[in-house]
Amino acid sequence: MQREVGPQVQPMPPHAAAAVKKRGPPWPAAAGNWNPRLWDWDRRALTARPSADALRLAGGQPHQATEVHRQGAGGSGALKLQLGPRECSATPTDASPTSSPPASGQILVVRPSKQVRSGSPGSVGGGGAANGGAGYPMFQSELIHVPPPPCSRPRYVMAPPLVFTSIGASMNAAVRDVWASNFDEELSNLSAVLPRYPCVCLDTEFPGAVHDSDMPRYMRGPRESYELVKRNVDDLKLLQVGIALSGPAGRFPIAWQFNIRGFDPALHPHAPASIAMLREQGMDFAMLNEFGIDPEDFAAGFRRSGLACGWLTWTAFSGSYDFGYLAKALTGGQPLPDTLDGFLALVRRLFGHSVFDVKHLARCCALRGGLEQVATALGVKRAAGRAHCAGSDSLLTTDVLLLMMDRFFRNVDVLAHAGTIVDLT
Missing domain, CATH: 3.30.420.10 (Ribonuclease H-like superfamily/Ribonuclease H)
Incomplete structure (x- = not known):
């Protein structure tokens, strides 16, 4: 039996749970054909971390939605989030069907709703299924501004x-x-x-x-x-x-x-x-x-x-x-x-x-x-x-x-x- 967060919160759908699950890297093993361009090297720690492109391909946390579009005709109410090589569907929330793609320098971040994390029976839209369905969205999306990377010398250092x-x-x-x-x-x-x-x-x-x-x-x-x-x-x-x-x-x-x-x-x-x-x-x-x-x-x-x-x-x-x-x-x-x-x-x-x-x-x-x-x-x-x-x-x-x-x-x-x-x- 699935554990409930509260009487007003509906269980998270399986496909939505997969959407927020941290994904592993797209490479199978260390002995494979590694691409050095997918790594940012840290000389002081002698480690390498996946670059922004690698995290985008892997669907890291938080997920960076590269494409948000309407699926189906007649207002089916489902948004498809393209997370690198994988896709998942989630219930639309703050993003409207006519929302334009994120502008340059902005990232659409999808995370569990604040009301779900801190909701109470007396909160707005509370009551969950008792009030006739999802009283508030399970997910919320927001655009955050990402500053451009600083202009500095290449980060070349020892591999991990x-x-x-x-x-x-x-x-x-x-x-x-x-x-x-x-x-x-x-x-x-x-x-x-x-x-x-x-x-x-x-x-x-x-x-x-x-x-x-x-x-x-x-x-x-x-x-x-x-x-x-x-x-x-x-x-x-x-x-x-x-x-x-x-x-x-x-x-x-x-x-x-x-x-x-x-x-x-x-x-x-x-x-x-x-x-x-x-x-x-x-x-x-x-x-x-x-x-x-x-x-x-x-x-x-x-x-x-x-x-x-x-x-x-x-x-x-x-x-x-x-x-x-x-x-x-x-x-x-x-x-x-x-x-x-x-x-x-x-x-x-x-x-x-x-x-x-x-x-x-x-x-x-x-x-x-x-x-x-x-x-x-x-x-x-x-x-x-x-x-x-x-x-x-x-x-x-x-x-x-x-x-x-x-x-x-x-x-x-x-x-x-x-x-x-x-x-x-």
Whole structure:
């Protein structure tokens, strides 16, 4: 038996109850073909909400009637409300048969009548069926004014964890080598997809570490760790920069591997073990020095591409050296700031406030070890390339991040971890 609100209120018709029921999104599952244009990205919360068009298609709350017209001939008394892809009929109330469609900037909102919500036996039209039928309408409609959206920059930010559901790891991927000859072309390709994939995963390759500390690592504080990072970054050369992108549609299937020239093992300081390991992984230092990108051209192209605009989300795995080497390249090879606070301020100025260390996020999920160990624990396989190559490692880091977001951070405010870099904060 249907519960009554009061003796004067008639039960809500089934079709009317369906009209005010909140509808789900029009997409069936997270692994489907997502349209990034149906999302508004929230950079601070690291979430994406359906855009106004998506809510209109889904019939969100409150329902936005896009068409109100008379149905039938001879005054049948039914109004059809077209709610996105679905339609329902409701009893006419304040809207007359001759009502014109809502003007631009106005929305026709249909909601339960105030008299139904707060009616009493003594209210006007009370008595319900006892007075010979519906004494007052079950629904009321009104036009509300919607102000135009503010003119601001596009809301491009990191996609939500719910969108990332295992899309990245299942896609085919490729690493595209970028040299001086195709630098401008590939930079244009990267810039074209950047608005739809605003989460940038960074990885760098460099000739090891030539400075160490007598203090054990577990005893070093952030300032001692930064002093060691600064000494190595200031004295060594950058070899490769790997960039992988992701967004509401998942991980972009191509990673860019920028090869930087300027390093000669016979002239510049390096760690011999690191150089031998990089050679085993296929790095040709003669080719790198002959056909690589000039560091000044790389810095200018980086700023021109939109990567340094501040609204992107930047991620790296144990990113102290990654952000250090890239910051040095973007400042014309200048030494890093003398203090840790100065370095963190430089990172915020170059990359914005949405900077995340995937290793720190992994520690929050009780996952320890390097990138390979964390990927193995999560069951993530390398999509393309070989280990210790910047492009391949950036792809693997992205897939690890996407899986962790879906598995551990569905209902967690990830913004609390922004700006945390392992060993430096």
